[in-house]
């Protein structure tokens with residue numbers, strides 16, 4: 001597992017002095033270059049800045065090519081070190097580029113969104129989207145360390161905080177009922193370092209038990225079979241829906257399925273649903289889009305032999321995985337979630 005530092009960004013100087021490296025590269029997107037790079041730069045020595053366009057639509061092999069080209073142009077060797085300074089798009093894509101360049105160079109994650117601090121920067125899932133499918137090409141490749149500093153929240157828009165908050169709610173729902181309750185009480189605008197640490201600890205514990213998602217790690221994917229499908233669909237439709245927002249609606253759908261499968265009690269399902277409905281804006285999806293959404297669900301990485309397998313809830317604070325869900329039930333869950341008539 002990577003080393004985790006909950007500290008001020010200036011600590012990077014001490015961290016770098018302990019890591020042997022020949023060259024230093026810093027990956028940003030245009031937004032983190034604008035808002036975050038100046039907070040880090042004073043503590044770095046000589047380095048090369050790699051700046052790529054921001055957003056999920058740029059989490060692609062084409063952007064990786066730009067990154068690999070700059071590493072190559074600067075003759076980066078295997079002891080070069082990459083710092084990923086950004087949200088989940090940058091930590092996922094930068095980690096993937098690091099893992100594949102000359103078969104692997106070291107990297108450090110400095111997550112700058114709430115979502116990347118509590119989830120994306122930790123646990124070694126790296127990758128990019130491909131042909132409209134989320135994280136379709138990727139590697140398990142761990143950063144040397146992750147440095148978490150909430151100073152970056154000051155420039156984060158509200159919808160980005162809400163997006164990260166959804167993954168925190170997920171951590172509570174799958175593994176810790178008290179965390180779920182504490183988050184509901186706090187609300188997304190009162191997230192503090194303790195709550196962030198708690199979420200990261202939940203994720204870390206699961207990843208440590210099953211780093212390459214052979215079994216238990218699948219619980220971290222609760223809300224994602226339908227969430228990723230909705231996210232990918234909205235990307236094709238130019239409808240802005242952030243990853244965490246899509247996961248929130250995925251959790252509503254999958255909580256419904258957990259109940260239909262005879263696991264999650266009705267009142268618990270309703271409590272989850274009411275909370276999310278009050279906090280997140282609902283995506284606009286027509287019934288005519290269902291075939292596309294089903295096709296997206298069928299590409300989920302947890303599936304086996306053409307069957308859709310989901311991670312569902314037994315109760316708030318306890319999840320299970322490898323539950324087969326048929327098409328009819330998925331369609332009912334979509335109707336229920338999007339409030340359409342079947």
Ligand SMILES: NC(=O)c1ccc[n+]([C@@H]2O[C@H](COP(=O)([O-])OP(=O)(O)OC[C@H]3O[C@@H](n4cnc5c(N)ncnc54)[C@H](O)[C@@H]3O)[C@@H](O)[C@H]2O)c1
Nearest residue numbers: 031035054087088089112113115119120125152155156243
């Ligand atoms: N690897 C994993 O385990 C994992 C877990 C969860 C999500 N993800 C992935 O993470 C991605 C979503 O990450 P995200 O929500 O961080 O999105 P993101 O990386 O697109 O960042 C959101 C936006 O905020 C900007 N930004 C970043 N930090 C900022 C700051 N401090 N101030 C102002 N603007 C800032 C970015 O430039 C971007 O425009 C998705 O691709 C998702 O699939 C991966």
Ligand SMILES: O=C(O)C(=O)C[C@@H](O)[C@H](O)[C@H](O)COP(=O)(O)O
Nearest residue numbers: 119123125134135217220221224301
């Ligand atoms: O770390 C994990 O494992 C997760 O599933 C965390 C998710 O929040 C994250 O969105 C992840 O990138 C999804 O992975 P994928 O395998 O479904 O692409």
Ligand SMILES: [Zn+2]
Nearest residue numbers: 167224243247
């Ligand atoms: Zn996620």
